[in-house]
Amino acid sequence: IQLTQSPSFLSASVGDRVTITCRASQDITSYLAWYQQKPGKAPKLLIYGASTLQSGVPSRFSGSGYGTEFTLTISSLQPEDFATYYCQHLNTYPPLFGPGTKVDI
């Protein structure tokens, strides 16, 4: 199974609504997670099970999708949200990450 993300790079402004797409080459039902990685930092789990928000993650982040197409939405982009976002196919061996989407100013 392959994961692709689009776009690879996204330029946005504070307050924008941002949507990132992750596509799987085969049906992965809801076995998908999203991580945020800021420069020089470790990835941070945002969402798992395609749509479950990890505890402590702001509610402006949401996930949706099932099967082969998934989206991560940031409802109102904040300055601290400029980062690279990765999707991950869960419960597979070996675990697989998408190539990433960089959200820049």
Added chain:
Amino acid sequence: QLQLQESGSGLLKPSQTLSLTCAVSGDSISSGEYSWNWIRQPPGKGLEWLGYIFHTGNTFYNPSLKSRLTISGDRSKNLFSLKLTSVTAADTAVYYCARGSTSAFHFYDPWGQGTLVTVSS
């Protein structure tokens, strides 16, 4: 609060063995609820899962590295370790340790801060 902290060799020459440890505080690697994982990220590139160890001591490795990789645990010190033999420049990366969920969804949370390993002659 659960914390993971990587440490180990930062600069290696080709053919040497990479050794890293991940010290865990706030949880026990002996608990049956989680896996303990190593994940790496070459500079400017994406994430690659390397392998994990369970509380039972069972290990699972990425097939691409299986012949060179060993993950072990030390319950008395509450840490787990990675050894990667015969390193090349392609092994240059930031190496992260992370706790893996073993419930319905096997996500990674939290992660250590990462440690940069450079392989250069």
